[in-house]
Amino acid sequence: MPEGPEIHRASDRIRTALEGKKVFNVKIDFQPLAGMEYLFEGEVIEKVEARGKALLIHGPTRVLYAHSQLYGRWMVNSKSRTLPKSNRSLRILFESDTHVVRLFSATDILLLEHHEIELHPYISKLGPDVVLPSTGVMDIQHHITQQRFQRRRLGGLLLDQGFLSGIGNYLRSEILYKANLLPQRTIASLKQEELLRFCEVTKEIVQRAYEHKGITLSQERYTALRNQGLTHGASRHYVFTRAGRTCYECQTLIERHNVSSRRLDLCPFCQV
Ligand SMILES: [Zn+2]
Missing domain, CATH: 1.10.8.50 (Helicase, Ruva Protein; domain 3)
Structure with a gap:
């Protein structure tokens, strides 16, 4: 299971790939969120952050929340290269002008409104995140x-x-x-x-x-x-x-x- 340092490194890579950039292609292959791609397509990703073992991708109206749990795996690839194949099931895909970001196998994925983030049952109980420079x-x-x-x-x-x-x-x-x-x-x-x-x-x-x-x-x-x-x-x-x-x-x-x-x-x- 990935721990805080691994989630933060994934978050760093996703930030480079998406933050401040427009996403042209979005796929959400996760039944409870079917058809919600329009909330992100053509929009600029405002922020990418790790909270505990969860990752948040902030769009203009909704935030994608994904907790990797045991099997979830993020892959970030430059568009200039052929995308590596995976046998895992693709849940989420975000494509900017430079990168493709994919999440495989995760089962804890939600769309939150910005004001709901701090109220989320997992996030609201988190202790200080030791990886953050602001945590001394x-x-x-x-x-x-x-x-x-x-x-x-x-x-x-x-x-x-x-x-x-x-x-x-x-x-x-x-x-x-x-x-x-x-x-x-x-x-x-x-x-x-x-x-x-x-x-x-x-x-x-x-x-x-x-x-x-x-x-x-x-x-x-x-x-x-x-x-x-x-x-x-x-x-x-x-x-x-x-x-x-x-x-x-x-x-x-x-x-x-x-x-x-x-x-x-x-x-x-x-x-x-
Ligand atoms: Zn010893």
Whole structure:
């Protein structure tokens, strides 16, 4: 499932393709919205933005809302090249003078009026979006120290989009590892310095994943591993998907756990 950094990168590509441009060709192959192409055809796209794991494309009268969920996939291609084929079912197509933007397989697609965006059940509950430059470490700290989060465990909280938006499974393992915290710790149990480090690490890891295409490992270490012949996939993370291999800090074997029904990898020595 794509997480915040991936959605924001998709949003960046779609913004380049569509924002401020007139769309000439629009297809909506999604039954509840059949025949609504006219709302966008020949119109200028005003704004493209990511909100949590949803993407919003603002037309003059309506906003297309698409949450990718497990299977949705955006493809952005320059018109100067042949469009790559896909076996997935096409849901949405927007064509500007320079690009073709397609969304495949998604099933959570809506048309909203501008004033309905903040009221949408998913968007209205989102916590701060850590990828956004405007979300700082202090904003994160202020939000997560609210009373309603105090007794909850970090392992579950990090997948709750109302806690922090855009964080998913690989980021959860990586943040907890770098913050030296076990998933069963509650917010209330954190000492002041642990809380601050958790907030700093959350910002740092998510920002790095956004800037370096899903790599959470420091660039120096990633480059060193690649030079040793490891694949991109094996060099991306500190702990996630590395169960049975050794921790880069202490050489203890990384363990795989199941927390909130999802995989979580951790170092039983570095994390307390
Ligand atoms: Zn370790």
